[in-house]
Amino acid sequence: MALMKNQTHISHFILLGLFNHTPLHLLLFSIIMVMFLVALSGNGLMILLINTDSRLHSPMYFFLSWLSVMDLMLISTIVPRMAIDYLLGHGSISFTGCGLQILFFLTLLGDECFLLAFMAYDRYVAISNPLRYSVVMSCRVCWLMVALCWLSGLVDGLIQAIYTLSFPYCGSQEIDHFFCDIPAVLKLACADTSLYQTMIYVCCVIMLLLPFSVISVSYLLIFVTVLRMHSAEGQKKAFATCSSHMAVVSLFYGAAMIAYMRPQTYHSSKQDKVVSAFYTMITPMLNPLIYSLRNKEVAGALKKLLGRCPCGGRQE
Template sequence: MEKRNTISDFIPLGLFQHTRSHLFLFTGVLTIAIASLLGNVFMIFLIHWDHCLHMPMYFLLSQLSLMDMMLVCTIVPKMTAGFLTGNKSISPAACGLQIFVPLTLVGGGSFPLAAMSYDHYVAVGHPLWYPILMNWQLCLRMTARSWFLGAAYGLMQAAASLSFPFCSAHEINHFFCEDPMLVHLACADTSVFENVMYICCVLMLLVLFSLILTSYSFILTAVLHVQSTEAHKKAFATCLSHLAVEGLFYGAAIFIYMRPKSYRLANHDKVVSAFYTIITPVLNPLIYSLWNNEVKGSLRKWQEKCGNLNPQSHSSRFLSIKCV
């Protein structure tokens, strides 16, 4: 009979091996993670620094950047330390944290993305009604509910996953304690838990992704009624770039959390998980800033403020800056 244990440390085997090619990939992933942290920190700073960006849309964007930062900080430091030191063991408490935080952020992060797509639709389709349909009170309520629902979902999943008895083998063929991979080690019937997890994923991922697709379809329909080729090109480019990032996020999450255990391949799961935990967080600030004239205008103002080294001209120039 196999020895069962729920107290011993788990051992994530990691994403990389100690070979020259994997060392190159590790360096690339670490660079992307650092760039993600810097980009999201700067995005939050810029939104709070410039009062021209103190609007519901950019508040939601700052929440998304905060969630991306937390996701990277939860996964990458332990993965990096395990690769560099060789000590890959992780305590049950830390493992539970690695389940709780990503699920909280995946669940909670879905709501800002859906809210931002709704914001775009209202701004394009009903600009005169925008102050009523997308006001601060509604924005704050949606943000609070997203954090609450995401945290409740993450806590439920983490507590249920760690409550199972585990066999003597505590090695996780992954680079962090992801819920489906941990459940795979359980020496118990997990079918009920997997069915509940599947239903939760349908409600939190597929439904919200459907709402996002609906919002962008309405945006494109509204833009097509505008007699301007340039407006059409800009709208299509913006919508496609947003949908590409959101599709990557939702597609990866759906791939990980909505497949039966019998269809899982560890190497595929590790690569897909890297997309939504490391790659997507670096794309969000790029996509939502490079395609946005207001964010680019705020960036120019910040550069002008930092680049002006003369105190007298700095003061006069700063006072002359106005919202675009």
């Protein structure tokens, strides 16, 4: 009872950020901002190319365009706020703003988990059953898959954001992170959050392992199908098509599993910040580069777009 009387309502939190104000951290901050600009331009260009070039109007590129949209939203949810806080020298965020950041972050994280699973299934159908590909992966089915991604992510984000902010917060307002990550926020709660943290852990395992299982099975079946191909050229093309997606999956799921599937006793603030920076900043920057550098169709669409541009010179 005495504890409840000593509790004070917190109207805002203070984000301690990712960097300190030292020459080295200024350099790291500058690198992060360059990465942010590369992510914006890379993902924006992918969306433009896929929507303007008719050769890219297929289910694979349809999902890839949505991956770019999600990456753009994810990095924009985190980096601009972090940059403003760093430049102003303080990171105050309102209680409501913190809840919205949790909602957007978890929604987009969940979206990408399921979208990567559907992208793997799409590649399985294209390689294992090409004659029925247009029927199985119809326009309606693709839109339903994207809608399911958003619905799953939104439900997960809403539940966790509302439940996290329902705890009483008092005392310290300092969140030892560069955004409102749930484990960092819960450390400030004036209540026993152990049961909720266990629930979060189970939820994250399900949200990560369910799509990852679909990805693993899809690529196992793809591998079996490719090995049965008699054409070496067909095998090479199939592996080239899937390798980019496998690289993206490895980067995203590797960082996410390290962040959310480790027991809380193995977490430290410094490690959590580094891992969070990886999948909120580095992965969104690398995704369009991975897909564009090894994809002849995307490269062709880019050349065609540059040919239309007055600065691209005349086409013979």
